[in-house]
Amino acid sequence: MLEIKNLRAKVGDKEVLKGLNLTINAGEVHAIMGPNGAGKSTLSKVLAGHPAYEVVEGDVLYDINFKMTNLLDLAPDERAKEGVFLAYQYPVEVPGVSNLSFLHMAFNSIVEHQGSEPMNEEDFKRLVLDKMKIVGMKQDFLERPVNVGFSGGEKKRNEILQMAVLSPRLAILDETDSGLDIDALRVVSDGVNKLRRPDNAILLITHYQRLLDYIKPDFVHVLADGKIVETGDAALALKLEKQGYDWLL
Amino acid sequence: MADQRTAAASSEVDVSPDYKWGFSTEIEQELIPKGLNEDIIRLISSKKNEPEWMLELRLKAFRHWLTLTEPTWARVSYPKVDFQAISYYAAPKKSETPKSLDELDPELLKTFEKLGIPLQEQKRISGVAMDVVFDSVSVGTTHQEVLEEAGVIFCSISEAIHKHPELVKKYFGTVVPYADNFYAALNAAVFTDGSFCYIPKGVRCPVDLSTYFRINAKDTGQFERTLLIADEGSFVNYLEGCTAPQRDENQLHAAVVELVAMENAEIKYSTVQNWYTGDKEGRGGIYNFVTKRGKCAGRNSKISWTQVEAGSAITWKYPSVILQGENSEGMFYSVALTHDKMQADTGTKMIHIGKNTKSTIISKGISTGDSSNAYRGLVKIMPSADNARNYSQCDSMLVGDRSSAHTFPSIEVKNKTATIEHEATTSRISEDQLFYLQSRGLDQEKAISMLVNGFCKQVFKELPLEFSVEAVKLIEMKLENSVG
Numbered sequence: 001m002l003e004i005k006n007l008r009a010k011v012g013d014k015e016v017l018k019g020l021n022l023t024i025n026a027g028e029v030h031a032i033m034g035p036n037g038a039g040k041s042t043l044s045k046v047l048a049g050h051p052a053y054e055v056v057e058g059d060v061l062y063d064i065n066f067k068m069t070n071l072l073d074l075a076p077d078e079r080a081k082e083g084v085f086l087a088y089q090y091p092v093e094v095p096g097v098s099n100l101s102f103l104h105m106a107f108n109s110i111v112e113h114q115g116s117e118p119m120n121e122e123d124f125k126r127l128v129l130d131k132m133k134i135v136g137m138k139q140d141f142l143e144r145p146v147n148v149g150f151s152g153g154e155k156k157r158n159e160i161l162q163m164a165v166l167s168p169r170l171a172i173l174d175e176t177d178s179g180l181d182i183d184a185l186r187v188v189s190d191g192v193n194k195l196r197r198p199d200n201a202i203l204l205i206t207h208y209q210r211l212l213d214y215i216k217p218d219f220v221h222v223l224a225d226g227k228i229v230e231t232g233d234a235a236l237a238l239k240l241e242k243q244g245y246d247w248l249l
Numbered sequence: 250m251a252d253q254r255t256a257a258a259s260s261e262v263d264v265s266p267d268y269k270w271g272f273s274t275e276i277e278q279e280l281i282p283k284g285l286n287e288d289i290i291r292l293i294s295s296k297k298n299e300p301e302w303m304l305e306l307r308l309k310a311f312r313h314w315l316t317l318t319e320p321t322w323a324r325v326s327y328p329k330v331d332f333q334a335i336s337y338y339a340a341p342k343k344s345e346t347p348k349s350l351d352e353l354d355p356e357l358l359k360t361f362e363k364l365g366i367p368l369q370e371q372k373r374i375s376g377v378a379m380d381v382v383f384d385s386v387s388v389g390t391t392h393q394e395v396l397e398e399a400g401v402i403f404c405s406i407s408e409a410i411h412k413h414p415e416l417v418k419k420y421f422g423t424v425v426p427y428a429d430n431f432y433a434a435l436n437a438a439v440f441t442d443g444s445f446c447y448i449p450k451g452v453r454c455p456v457d458l459s460t461y462f463r464i465n466a467k468d469t470g471q472f473e474r475t476l477l478i479a480d481e482g483s484f485v486n487y488l489e490g491c492t493a494p495q496r497d498e499n500q501l502h503a504a505v506v507e508l509v510a511m512e513n514a515e516i517k518y519s520t521v522q523n524w525y526t527g528d529k530e531g532r533g534g535i536y537n538f539v540t541k542r543g544k545c546a547g548r549n550s551k552i553s554w555t556q557v558e559a560g561s562a563i564t565w566k567y568p569s570v571i572l573q574g575e576n577s578e579g580m581f582y583s584v585a586l587t588h589d590k591m592q593a594d595t596g597t598k599m600i601h602i603g604k605n606t607k608s609t610i611i612s613k614g615i616s617t618g619d620s621s622n623a624y625r626g627l628v629k630i631m632p633s634a635d636n637a638r639n640y641s642q643c644d645s646m647l648v649g650d651r652s653s654a655h656t657f658p659s660i661e662v663k664n665k666t667a668t669i670e671h672e673a674t675t676s677r678i679s680e681d682q683l684f685y686l687q688s689r690g691l692d693q694e695k696a697i698s699m700l701v702n703g704f705c706k707q708v709f710k711e712l713p714l715e716f717s718v719e720a721v722k723l724i725e726m727k728l729e730n731s732v733g
Contacts, residue, residue, distance in 0.1 A: 048684075048688045049684075049687075049688070050684050051680060051684065052680065075687070075692070075693075076684060076687040076688045077687045077688070077689075077690050077691055077692045077693070077696075079688070080687070080688055080689055080690035081690050085688075086688055088685070091685070092679075092681050092682050092684075092685035093682075094682060094685070094686070094699070094700065094703055095703050095704065096702065096703025096704055096705070096706035096707075097699055097700075097702070097703035097706075102686075102689075102699070105691060105695065105699065106686075106689035106690045106691060107690075109690045109691055109692075109695070110690040113690070145703065162689065166689070166690070
């Protein structure tokens with residue numbers, strides 16, 4: 001589904017990704033771990049198309065209608081319409097725009113791109129209310145402006161709700177566990193687990209092993225100094241938890 | 250006396266997709282010669298068959314105007330207006346007065362149909378009575394029967410001068426006297442039409458009232474005069490819209506609006522201003538120099554101004570409220586969007602005179618392109634205004650890096666019991682906000698318009714529903730053309 005080849009990217013003058021390779025197939029969950037400053041968040045932003053990150057070299061091939069297409073040629077909204085979703089480490093506040101109308105517009109712009117009829121507000125609200133159960137959110141969230149005045153945990157839940165509603169093929173979760181207490185972590189992880197399907201893939205970016213107690217990855221990669229330096233299964237995460245990253249650097 | 254001439258209106262200008270209201274109407278019209286002097290004023294007055302007292306008032310205003318100089322304190326720049334190069338009266342020619350709106354010139358009906366304002370009986374917008382002003386004259390007012398039944402007077406000001414002289418004499422110029430300012434004096438001298446409205450005691454106006462202003466003729470100015478009186482315990486919702494054809498020359502629009510609210514009366518006045526803005530290089534467009542003021546004359550009266558200013562090359566207006574009655578309340582909700590070379594200097598004045606008076610100001614300015622957008626406001630608490638309260642919030646949003654926003658708030662407090670709160674912010678649409686929305690599948694245009702609509706929400710929610718939908722669409726369209 002996704003094939004990252006020799007990806008090099010910089011922010012300002014600083015090269016952060018230095019030849020990264022990674023392949024992800026449908027149905028898989030991959031975790032990327034690594035020390036601070038290794039390039040984990042940069043990877044997620046580059047995949048989603050943030051304009052502040054400049055790709056110097058490499059390809060990100062992504063399966064669109066059975067054809068591997070370079071994601072880097074698509075604008076951020078086009079990537080989203082093709083099923084790429086980024087759950088933000090720091091979700092952004094959008095004053096004056098209700099959560100419901102934001103989700104509704106996003107949903108319709110994606111389904112219309114995929115050739116389906118847009119959904120009316122009533123039906124859509126029903127769909128959202130159903131999905132809200134997955135993350136245990138109360139209905140009044142829908143009328144509140146997007147992320148404004150939300151607690152850290154509420155913001156993260158809101159990201160997972162968006163993921164549930166938009167039903168992406170490739171979901172990238174950037175440090176979704178950071179800032180969550182253990183109960184919120186469980187709710188969010190349960191939500192993600194419910195969204196696992198054979199036809200989608202999840203890329204978890206995390207600093208800590210504890211998220212992987214809740215979401216079992218098929219592969220664990222260590223990202224250090226802009227490259228993947230080690231790949232293994234869930235056991236690798238446990239080893240990192242015990243021994244730290246030093247033995248890999 | 251100068252000759253009158255008849256002209257088949259309008260040069261052909263290609264209507265650009267950016268301003269779909271920019272077409273002009275070919276209609277036989279009567280246009281008086283350009284220039285401004287006492288003869289012209291007598292001519293206007295005689296065309297309107299006015300009583301002597303009105304002519305006297307016009308001449309007094311004109312003589313005063315001659316002593317004034319054009320004000321320059323606003324943060325706008327434009328070449329000096331040549332007041333002798335304007336024709337002060339343009340009207341569709343008609344052989345006799347049509348008995349009903351259905352008998353109007355078909356070209357006129359078509360024009361308003363095209364603007365989304367059907368005037369014929371069967372197609373009218375229900376629940377809204379409309380007075381339609383085309384260049385210098387009112388061409389008709391709808392829903393007369395319903396209004397008559399409720400005792401509401403809603404007609405053109407020319408008609409009111411004839412049919413209700415006592416009311417006009419009593420209130421005309423009491424809120425905006427001709428000596429108030431340069432443009433108010435000019436307006437009092439040369440005004441040609443506008444709307445008049447009187448809501449009797451205890452009446453809740455059964456339909457919303459609305460005036461639609463259309464400038465069509467070339468080289469003319471529009472000087473309309475609106476007078477709205479809400480008697481004790483009455484309520485009215487008033488809407489105002491305006492458009493003009495796209496022309497390379499600038500045109501002057503200098504209106505005066507006066508509102509009077511008596512004890513326990515409430516007036517809600519909403520404007521969506523969409524005059525032609527000029528092209529991308531700043532050629533053409535309307536100079537919108539307007540004096541709007543309301544007086545809360547009685548106890549517990551309320552006046553609110555809600556405006557969406559999205560048009561005009563230059564906007565210069567400060568809808569204000571004089572809070573005279575005890576416990577009276579004034580509100581000002583404004584969205585001003587400028588793009589390309591537009592300049593706007595707009596805001597409000599809240600003058601607190603009565604005890605326990607309260608005012609609220611919410612102003613949202615959005616500047617894109619090379620435009621400049623200024624908020625200018627005055628909150629004045631007079632010594633008599635015990636326990637007066639004001640809350641002001643002025644937010645500016647910049648789109649792109651060439652536009653500018655300015656805030657000039659003045660506060661004058663002459664009573665120690667006053668409570669004044671003022672908040673101001675300036676923000677830029679942040680890359681992160683934009684990216685967040687885009688990464689959820691919204692293209693850049695949609696994302697920007699979502700952010701801007703969110704920014705303006707406090708104001709849009711004050712508009713009547715149909716108007717608010719219109720306003721959102723208008724802002725979205727303007728943004729589509731100016732960001733991208």
